[in-house]
Amino acid sequence: MATRKLLLLPGDGIGPEAMAEVKKLIEMMNADFNAGFETEEGLVGGCAYDAHGQSISDADMDRAMAADAVLFGAVGGPKWDGVPYEVRPEAGLLRLRKEMELFANLRPAICYPALAASSSLKPEVVEGLDILILRELTGGVYFGEPKEITDLGNGQKRGIDTQIYDTYEIERIAGVAFELARTRSNRVCSMEKHNVMKSGVLWKEVVTNTHKAKYSDVELTHMLADAGGMQLVRWPKQFDVIVTDNLFGDMLSDVAAMLTGSLGMLPSASLGAPDEKTGSRKALYEPVHGSAPDIAGQGIANPIAMIASFAMCLRYSFNMVEEADRLEKAIASVLDDGLRTKDLMSDGMTEVGTTAMGDAIVARYKALA
Numbered sequence: 001m002a003t004r005k006l007l008l009l010p011g012d013g014i015g016p017e018a019m020a021e022v023k024k025l026i027e028m029m030n031a032d033f034n035a036g037f038e039t040e041e042g043l044v045g046g047c048a049y050d051a052h053g054q055s056i057s058d059a060d061m062d063r064a065m066a067a068d069a070v071l072f073g074a075v076g077g078p079k080w081d082g083v084p085y086e087v088r089p090e091a092g093l094l095r096l097r098k099e100m101e102l103f104a105n106l107r108p109a110i111c112y113p114a115l116a117a118s119s120s121l122k123p124e125v126v127e128g129l130d131i132l133i134l135r136e137l138t139g140g141v142y143f144g145e146p147k148e149i150t151d152l153g154n155g156q157k158r159g160i161d162t163q164i165y166d167t168y169e170i171e172r173i174a175g176v177a178f179e180l181a182r183t184r185s186n187r188v189c190s191m192e193k194h195n196v197m198k199s200g201v202l203w204k205e206v207v208t209n210t211h212k213a214k215y216s217d218v219e220l221t222h223m224l225a226d227a228g229g230m231q232l233v234r235w236p237k238q239f240d241v242i243v244t245d246n247l248f249g250d251m252l253s254d255v256a257a258m259l260t261g262s263l264g265m266l267p268s269a270s271l272g273a274p275d276e277k278t279g280s281r282k283a284l285y286e287p288v289h290g291s292a293p294d295i296a297g298q299g300i301a302n303p304i305a306m307i308a309s310f311a312m313c314l315r316y317s318f319n320m321v322e323e324a325d326r327l328e329k330a331i332a333s334v335l336d337d338g339l340r341t342k343d344l345m346s347d348g349m350t351e352v353g354t355t356a357m358g359d360a361i362v363a364r365y366k367a368l369a
């Protein structure tokens, strides 16, 4: 039996509450389906700072590098607002992304039929929505140098950020987009602003060349990122995979997120390059939401974003496609039955807490097997 090594980093606030529900799934899959998951647990964020003055220790960083996949909860909270900048809770997540070289951020926006009415858009616009936003995560304007505020000496200051993309960075994210599209509806829309940005001109050129060289079976379209934002809200179902840079991806994925109803529903994956020998990728899976200090400890957090992140882990790190499909079906099915955590609650539905929602999904997964 294959051993599948997972590092669990629950973090702060509702992170551990949501992770507890994934642990139940892992235990069930090991016991009933011989899945062979081996888990270790570490500290990240504020709890890591409390334990050893760092947002993630070198030892936990080593465990993350050695694991087949990392499952991450959430970090942060008012308790750590005053800690030094370099060791603030979020620094732990940034260190993981940087040292694991996680350049590809996958954010699916799926609208479960049972939740179509919770979106701010009309149900017919979002019902059955299943799109994937692929954001470049380690380059672009968030990292480019110079990045500074200079004093111009005349009472004025100048703030500078620099957008830089090299060919290889665009090629590798485009490659991930085309490969993902092949496992879905085989369509990629690349978004940039080549009308006003040189990096956009290069982005479009490299995506086009990568497509021509290796992926001409996939349908490729291009759209200006501002028009893309508009189209995402007008008729999101026209898209399959959207690939874009770090800055536009940050915004467009948040727009897409809100199409689906609640922050508590949104999973994400961050992937690195495939290892030359084994072909496996470093990977980290996390819900899009934060540590929600306003509801932490009350047992009411929605665990679905964390559980759906685990489904992405099954799909992308372990190629357990059938199991991932089944887990996503189990989520949809308990929602169809009317079970809702507080954030999703509406008239006529049954309100349940974090644990009851997790238990229902575990039971439904077994029933669907």
Ligand code: NAD
Pocket: 014, 073, 074, 075, 076, 077, 078, 090, 093, 263, 264, 265, 286, 288, 289, 290, 291, 292, 293, 294, 295, 300, 301, 302, 303, 305, 343
């Ligand atoms: P948040 O996502 O934690 O919460 C925003 C709102 O959504 C809150 O009202 C919260 O109760 C609700 N919410 C979020 N997830 C939910 C869930 N699973 N179930 C039910 N309701 C949910 O964002 P915030 O309030 O801006 O930030 C809180 C803390 O989290 C801050 O310290 C912030 O820095 C941190 N944060 C961490 C991450 C991360 O770990 N990746 C991401 C975003 C924010």
